[in-house]
Amino acid sequence: MNQATQRLLDRLNQLGTISNSPDCLSRYYATPAFEKAGDLLNEWMTEAGLIVTKDCVGNIRGILHSQNSDAKHFVVGSHYDSVHNAGKYDGPLGILVGIELAIYAKEKANALPFHLNIVAFADEEGARFNTSYLGSSVLAGNFNLEWLDRKDDDGISIKELIEKEGNVASIPNYAIPADEWLGYYEVHIEQGPVLEDKNQSVCSVKGIAGQDRLTISWEGMAGHAGTSPMDLRKDAYCGAAEFALKVEEVGLKHKEKLVATVGKLNLFPNTSNVIPAKVTHSLDIRSADKQFLNQMVDDLNKMATEIAERRALKINWDLVQSNPPVACDIRLTQALTNAISSIGIEPTNLLSGAGHDGVMIAEVAPITMLFVRSRAGISHNPLEYTSPEDIQDAIQVSINYLENLTLAFGDKE
Template identity: 45%
Template structure:
């Protein structure tokens, strides 16, 4: 077992101490807690022979120069911001795995025919300003300037928080990268799902990030007295909703790889002796194939319409957000798979149901992700847990992946 994995795990514990709250991990974007985490990572980057800077949007960027004349850059990275009451691996694992890879190159005195950048993106989770991918979208050129006016719960405006963090809201455009200068982007991340554990594998290759539809569904019936309106004369909005909830579950179960969830429900007027007259539900549908997802949403709309007609209630079906699936680069998938095979493990392909910085990065350059088994598939929870030997495999895989890139360039 390499002690690089042991060092990484100790660093994860060190970073976990930087929190906005004393008894749980909360590290929102552009806060002093994130600054402390970035400063510590920056000191490790410098020790690994990298030059370090913070760009205008607040990303921490460490660069390990290539051989003289090397013109292209491979970006590795993830994020150090967190959700509320977070686990300590979601994000930091990817930043520290990238750093460990460069440390190994540095110790071995290796210079590659390309530069390797390690980036800690400034805001992946979107906890503070309710917009995710701030840092990576600035690189991809998709940063929306209106985001600078967003406020956090305390009324702090994003642009002001960014200035305090040492960034420059007027210069976000300088973060933008040119695709021609890049070889690709690779991110190591905990799986946040149960597949690798079930397959008893340390790591897996992500084929793509699922597309997602978010909708609001409303049923309007007739509120009435729970004691006096006979069952046959009711237009109960909550009963219509209940039928739809189960239809959503059936639809998800019937299609391979499809996940469909109604996570929020509000019944009005919300009294024990009143028939519910109005119900609002959320619907979240995800799949790696946009056509499958779109068909599922259309079928559910038909189902909801039929339920509403049968029950004499009114349906309002509103799309809130629809994001297409993001395929990972077949070339980079192949390189990761090759590295995993070399290490003697079966190559498990996975779809990421959660979003990552790889989403905006894929619009800029070839993107790939390596997932690491996590205990019980649990994430966004202090119970997040990752095994030392799995981290070791992920470090070895990433290192071989980077060297494989060098081999291919030499051909």
């Protein structure tokens, strides 16, 4: 194992212990563990010789400046928030590969034809507010101000969190203007089984599937679990449960091009001897075909309305976020593919079913991604694992990619 891989692994393990829970890795956006991890990343970027700033949503951005005054920005990033009971590779791996790239590039900074930015994005998972990409949307300049009023389970809004240290009016100041972007690159674990199946350490990504995130509420009537007759109840949970099975049915019927999940559910009053009066749950639905995705969301809405009417429940359907499918840039991906081939790996180009920060960046800049093999395709789980050898390949491919870009863009200057 080379020095860069060893350093990256030490740091990955260190970040993996920074959690809000004593039992597992849990690092929701803007929590104490999140702040602590951000401070460490800031320290490591500074040590790598980058000029580091933290913006009002919590993105940590380190820049290695080109000496060319017309230089544009090339951004390498990933996220440092996590889901609850997470693995340690999802997110931090991409940031730490970025820091290794910066350490490598520092020695050759004179020849750098673009400003190399390493960014640790604040909130990609969206576990706290059910809104992903809060961080990358700020850097891309497409942060949706309507998100500011969204509240977490404790009733704290995004706006309140930002205004603890910063000012929401300053959000646009932290964007890289669209005409100053050169491109974006993210290294991420595959979170699927294909690379393991092909016995391959890394591959390029051709695009990211479209995704809608919804919050759906069902309102019925609370009642005594012992005295309310079964046929006179308005049980909000039974409505939600019937709908969840419909979601599964639709997903199974179109399993070649759709996945759909009810992953979070809150019951009120959540008491064993009271009929649930209100249930709020998430719906996460994804497809590479946007038109088909829209059609399926419409169909599910009709099914939910039918269930609610039949059960005399009120329903509230809230589309929290809708992200179209995104394609990776062909020219930059060719430079990445060449970097992969140069270490003797056969190029493969996969579609990402998982969302990534590149979704937001793709609105303003060409994006590229590198997937690294994850054991058994497991992620969002403490069993997540990527071997040191595969990480070493990811670092080497990224260095070769940087060299290819330096040549490609250096010629033009």
